[in-house]
Amino acid sequence: MLQVQNLTRRFGEKTAVDAVSFDVPSGQMTGFVGANGAGKTTTMRMIMGVLSASSGEVLLDGSPLTADARSSFGYMPEERGLYPKQPILDQLVYLGQLHRMSQSAARKGALDLLDRFGLAGRTKDKLESLSLGNQQRVQIAAALLHRPSVLILDEPFSGLDPVAVDSMVELLRERTAAGVPVLFSSHQLDLVDRLCDNMVVLQQGRVIASGTGDDLRARAVNRHRITVSPDAGWVRDEPGVRVLDVAGPTAILQFDDPAASQRLLAAALSRGSVEEFAPIRPSLSEIYREVTAA
CATH class of the missing domain: 3.40.50.300 (P-loop containing nucleotide triphosphate hydrolases)
Known part of the structure; x- marks a missing residue:
């Protein structure tokens, strides 16, 4: 070493x-x-x-x-x-x-x-x-x-x-x-x-x-992607949710606490189908930009 x-x-x-x-x-x-x-x-x-x-x-x-x-x-x-x-x-x-x-x-x-x-x-x-x-x-x-x-x-x-x-x-x-x-x-x-x-x-x-890549990703901002039907615009009104982007049925989100993610998922299911709800794995390029901009 x-x-x-x-x-x-x-x-x-x-x-x-x-x-x-x-x-x-x-x-x-x-x-x-x-x-x-x-x-x-x-x-x-x-x-x-x-x-x-x-x-x-x-x-x-x-x-x-x-x-x-x-x-x-x-x-x-x-x-x-x-x-x-x-x-x-x-x-x-x-x-x-x-x-x-x-x-x-x-x-x-x-x-x-x-x-x-x-x-x-x-x-x-x-x-x-x-x-x-x-x-x-x-x-x-x-x-x-x-x-x-x-x-x-x-x-x-x-x-x-x-x-x-x-x-x-x-x-x-x-x-x-x-x-x-x-x-x-x-x-x-x-x-x-x-x-x-x-x-x-x-x-x-x-x-x-x-x-390591995993270490740096664990420290990165925790973001999620949700894809619903027919439109994801309603997520803007959900408490504890920071909406980073919305494009039709897909939204990129950041949660203030873990409970907020579960509340949002429950709300999405009550409104219709949920095609995707998953954390976003950032690339090292994104992590680099994040830490150098801090």
């Missing part, structure tokens, strides 16, 4: 990251979300040791994170860090050797990853000759090549087409199945909702929400 404890970074009088704490459990994907400037990249750079922390620490399995432990991490920065004028395969092999892989193992691993990303025929091409999406594929391959013990990925899905996203998802799931903790930031909240076991929401350098 990777543990971030009270991590803080100041730039002069500005506090960019303010006592941030969260866990990245082994074998799970943790989504790191927040608006531009929230402090996600600064936090990731401190985890990797690229940027020193003003205070706080990062632990791996309960022990302070060392430079040697970090050398086994896979890191993908938001800004591409590869060599634009070097052939793709050559630089991946070089990077693999920096991670103590043999030349033959690095070459084999690089070829396998490039093949999975549809780049098997481009191994001798210079990076700058590729499209931005394909450059992103190579950057991902560089982060995964040495089979890292921890993955820290800053906007890994940016610029990828749906096929490449699926390939990336498959690779990440292979890594989590092997027990690797994965932390990735993304503005694509639908992907975070689809992939992540946990989510950490950062706003103005502080964690404002964190937990």
Whole structure:
């Protein structure tokens, strides 16, 4: 498990990251979300040791994170860090050797990853000759090549087409199945909702929400949908009911107390048929918007 404890970074009088704490459990994907400037990249750079922390620490399995432990991490920065004028395969092999892989193992691993990303025929091409999406594929391959013990990925899905996203998802799931903790930031909240076991929401350098999807949904505003016949307009007059939306036979509701929901259901049944009366399971995207608007 990777543990971030009270991590803080100041730039002069500005506090960019303010006592941030969260866990990245082994074998799970943790989504790191927040608006531009929230402090996600600064936090990731401190985890990797690229940027020193003003205070706080990062632990791996309960022990302070060392430079040697970090050398086994896979890191993908938001800004591409590869060599634009070097052939793709050559630089991946070089990077693999920096991670103590043999030349033959690095070459084999690089070829396998490039093949999975549809780049098997481009191994001798210079990076700058590729499209931005394909450059992103190579950057991902560089982060995964040495089979890292921890993955820290800053906007890994940016610029990828749906096929490449699926390939990336498959690779990440292979890594989590092997027990690797994965932390990735993304503005694509639908992907975070689809992939992540946990989510950490950062706003103005502080964690404002964190937990599993179920944890966050349990804290979300409890809303219900009711569909009746013929029209749901009468729900506006029911006591203890906040009507968020009404469209013909369907209404979205919020109750002041559990008894109000039962009173409303009884009233609906007395008026006619009830086709649906169920809680609404919010997406992580909706939860994110809710907590950042608070």
